[in-house]
Amino acid sequence: MVAQVTKPSYEAKTQAIASTLLGATREKRSIFAQMRDQMRWDDKLLAFAMSNPGLRVQLFRFIDALPALSSKPEIARHMQEYLADDSVELPGALKNLLNFTSPDSVPGQIAASTVAPAVETLANRYISGETIEQAIKTVERLRKDRMTFTMDLLGEAVITETEAEAYLNRYLELMEQMTAAAKRWNTVDQIDVADGQTLSKVQVSVKLTAFYSQFDPLDEQGTRDKVGQHVRTLLRRSEALGVAVHFDMEQYRYKDLTLAILKDILMEDEFRQRDNLGITLQAYLKDSYSDLQDVIDWAKQRGTPLTVRLVKGAYWDQETITSLQNDWPSPVYSQKISTDANFERMTRLLMENHEVLYAAIGSHNVRSQAHAMAIAEELNIPRRRIELQVLYGMADKLGRALVEQGYRVRVYCPYGELIPGMAYLIRRLLENTANTSFLRQNLEERPTAELLAAPEFAAEDAGQGSVGAREQGSKRAVPFHNVADTDYSLTDHRVEATAALQSVRQQLGQRYAPLIDGERVNTEAHFESVNPSNPKELVGKVGLASQEQADRAIAAAKAAFPAWQATPAKERAAILRRAADLMEAHRHELNAWIVLEVGKPLREADPEVSEAIDFFRYYADEMERLDRGVAYDYPGETNRYRYFPRGTVVVISPWNFPLAIATGMTVAALVTGNCALLKPAENSSVIAAKLAEILVEAGIPKGVFQFVPAKGSTVGAHMVQHPDVHMIIFTGSKEVGCRIYAEAAQLRPGQKHLKRVVAEMGGKNAIIVDESADLDQAVQGVVKSAFGYSGQKCSACSRVIVLESIYDTFINRVVEATRSLNVGPAEHPGTKVGPIVDATAQARIQEYIEQGKQEAHLALQMPAPDNGYFVGPTVFTDVAPDAVIAQEEIFGPVLAVIKANTFDEAIVIANGTDYGLTGGLFSRTPSHIERAQAEFAVGNLYINRGITGAIVSRQPFGGFKMSGVGSKAGGPDYLLQFLDPRHVSENVQRQGFAPIEGAD
Template sequence: MTTTMTIAPFKNEPFTDFSIDTNIQEMQLALQKVKAELGRKYPLYIGSEEVYTEEQITSINPGNIDEVIGYVSKGSSDLAEKAMSVALGTFETWKKVTPTERADYLFRAAALMRERKHEFSAALILESGKNWAEADADTAEAIDFLEFYAREMIRLSETDIHQPLTKIDGDDNHISYIPLGVGIVISPFNFPLAIMAGTTVAGIVAGNCIILKPADNTPVIAAKFVQLMKEVGLPEGVLTFLPGDALEVGEYLVEHPKTRFISFTGSREVGCRIYERASKVQPGQIWLKRVIAEMGGKDGVVVDETADLDAAASGIVASAFGFQGQKCSAGSRAIIVDSVYEEVVEKVVHLTKQLQQGLPEENAAVGPVIDQKSYDKVMKYIEIGKEEGELLTGGSKADGNGYYIQPTIFTDVDSNARIMQEEIFGPVLAICKASNWEEAIRIYNNTDYGLTGAFFSQEEERIEYALGNMHCGNLYINKKCTGALVGVHPFGGFNMSGTDSKAGGYDYLLLFTQAKMTSRKTN
């Protein structure tokens, strides 16, 4: 029987209060420090090797496109094959390391990241275009994932606590959770520290080896995290850092016969392709690959006539325009009951026009979208929106030497319109009118996605109905539909939003393990 050990209960990392002068000064110093390191070259990490390649990914500041964040070496299929070979060899020893020892690497990494919290946040501000609060929350969430999954691995190792089995005379029976093998993590740009770190360490602490392919837009953040894990002594080969082309590196590893699982966060299109490619059994493959996918959403906020309308308007604006709408949880739809429609719309437009837009490093409320491709996509949807609804505010490029787009609101949009159905991933809000609260919920459910949603009402019977009938993985009552906290709001969605993996939840690590039952006759 596994010996039970006691660890401190999990507590979420607190957010920084930037109304305090000392915190402002500390962030400004961190920004200065990170800016002094701009333009550095970063290698690939494969086992004990630091590999500098001739071909590089150039990471630029989306808020100031003349500023290069860094140059990151770019992987190839040959290097991917080498990375797989190293990871397979390392797995044979790493899988035998005790869960407590594996967890300890995460605890140490969390402590070190906490010491350098503002530095990581400053890097996020410059590379991803987040404002101070969004960056601080991203870093806090990364720390939370490290702390939470470390504790979870220890808990899972205490088999009798996690899953007590029915006792029978003459048998000694136990369930243990063993690692799968080598996994591929393909992480997104929008939470380039939190999601990247969380999906990576979940696999590692469960005893797997990970090949990390970060988003092309934010590879420097990922490189800094990998360097942190090396600093805390994580054995070489447990974590491989391999940025590269989606096909030459990403798809090559997805299809590799030795890949045991793929953890992906990104677009529906790419996620579905990964799901399809991973399902094909390759020559020499002796397992079915596991796919853990989070593929976005078309999330909505529903407001009935009994709601606190000021709170609803605030929730709509925060959900729609936080990090420029570049969250899979972003509330890009608002569905409002007819009798309060005009009043809520007026409040939403007023709040939106108050949002300051500008450089993230100057802590503007709204910054740039991530790159030219994203900018072009969002502007295309804005043109579509002009045909599908009434433009009340925004709708144009915003000032600045970057990918700035005005926060944009369309009203009187049909529930089947493209801007009500398709994920835009930018600062665009479509507002639809419903005759009553039940129709509003039906409109909310009228989408291929099912990630997050919000319902504003003060009628308890309606709230109970919404809890049972709004079809999404994360539903919030009388609050915005973004901002899930690790351990508090396990995160994952239904339908085309992905596999509902519930990151930051108490069963998430099971996805990176396989359960082995052992039975011994005792008499």
């Protein structure tokens, strides 16, 4: 365990100051006694949340949805759906309020009229005003109490460049209006003057991610350029007005790039002499202490001090969940006490370097503030070099107590409309009601010694600095542990990606031959695979097998089958795991091949490699499970249920997931004891050849796996019809899939089995957005699902069905969000929409766009580069549900927006196609979510998230209707399709006796 983080000389003074502050903040009665006696419903809602964890979750979900609800009956209905749940124990006051039969009834109206204003009142506790005029009045009241402020514009998500420009302009306007108001403010020495220096009366806090809608660490230079333009504009105007500017810190993935951008800009001659600027560090991050050390070194070079606002961090839950979902190391300390301990050691480091950095200590923890004050007094730090900060509406008594101690106290004041401020409000409510919150513990009057004890790092967090943050993986109990995608917020990973792309580019143009019976064979014909971002660039030449060579491959598979079938499942699984390790070792190179051969941007290519690795390991695990079989024993009789492979499997893989799908289908056949012939799509054959190399290196015997690139219309069709083929597994178009299904059903001469076909044939996938949806979330989810990999995913969103009441608002935002996407070569790190795979696909999509222009309103058609196979993202609105572009799979970046009058109609429209693959719903209405789960006829339904990117084991993938036939890939019953079950029953009774289990 890490030793106590405070020096004894600081500790005694810390305890003395903290005791004084604590006495000033203590109420005469506990918060629960106060809540019982008060009639204010905003207070009651907080009390309910504190007393019942189950209610807390549902209550905050309701509060999150409330601003989107437009009528009292809607509010009343959502109250009942969220809060009148049998699993939630309701306090009597709330139970009585919800005791109405209809949302339209008078009691329902009363309930809505009671709770909605209470939530608004609650929000107003933490938000300094919905308008600038209200915010000015708030800060003027603060100044009368000798407190200064920093103003933050509410709004969590900037998802369009229009919104990014508006964000900048609103801050420019805010600074102008605040400065104008400040001219009439009298000088308050405690906050406006320090050590003989006049300080800025106005300060604003800004977020870098809001200056660029495509802010992305992977696109480091592009993000620097875009953000830098706006930051410089803001800094120039702030200097002219005499306004101080502070830069906030956000999610962990943005931290390193945020610091890098600020260090560069604030070192420029134009801004280097300014000391009224600041940056933020978050103590809950494991690498924040080393970040502070780096900032100190940088500040010494800069020569002019700036402020570091030290906070504990507001995204702990989000960071923890994100790391678990992505199988990344958690960047945050696991225990609140560790954050407190780190905060104190960072406070000490910061303040002991007060000559190069000013300290702004942001905390509502009495001990944390007292510790800073103790250091300041012990070191006699000038008052210009330290200030104490609190959030508006929280720890008001602490703020006043700090003022009485003579410190400059700054209040962080968010302002803006309630809907964009809802995420901020929820964070404040979570903080106020958390069991570990100092505010809550103080209100509960925990013992003084307990509240003021020096924090120590928890055992599980001890010794975890930046190395621990990146090397210690997230641990969770799951049946299958997925491999982690690459975290491109880390510089090392970006460097590796760039190096791999350069290395692979040196290997372009090579020849790849079919692998038949363990030998590479020459071919008369070949296919030239080119880079769709630049068709003049040859990726590779792939030999195309002839019909005679395909027959040899099938014969070799037939000969190899008996030995492979007899190979123990554990040995087959071991080969797959070796292949997974090889693939993981070559991840960056495989990413590069995917980028160059099929035009998939890096951030889309990397998860595909993860999926392929997961298929190896998951199917290895699954085969070992199935190989154990099932035993049903009865007296005198044993029964064994076991699985056996079918024989020869032809795998016909697509180009859009050239590695993941090819891997999944092929290794499912192999691990089950079948022999596999891989026939990839021609335009992704080089990537398939790389898969073949990995399988051979991993130890797959010759004849068991064979790489048979060939023309699908001739040799591919011949293999489908061959009598020695037992199974065809296919992913591709509905037209080809249906033809394979029909041909495989024909019994050929010499054939002694019926062929099995597993086919995935695409979709016409819809997302429903209802009136209660979080529109930030919905727009982002739709745009990513529709235009990720240029819409060339079978799971892509090609229809979005929007309820009438929010239709116009949604269209405006989705069009602007689409317009903000970067279209360009797949290898460029800033590209969000790359090329179409080839000229034929490009022409087909363009034909559909022309069809759409006849059927609907063209809301947006983005320009696209003309030196590759590009189609700009296209959005059609006012699309009829039965229009061609709403019914046929386009397989490109074309989105049809359809209006629905009711949720019932939206479900009907969503189900009104031949397909049933994926679907999505954005809603905060529990009954709509429940109905979608029961009525939305798709194989994979995604709620309040994008509809692409299924993860092996967690989200088994596959559909029905004309989207395909067969079990879900990456699921527990997928391998059963490659196996024939056999049952053996043995009579073990001999001459009247039989083994009896458990007998002596």
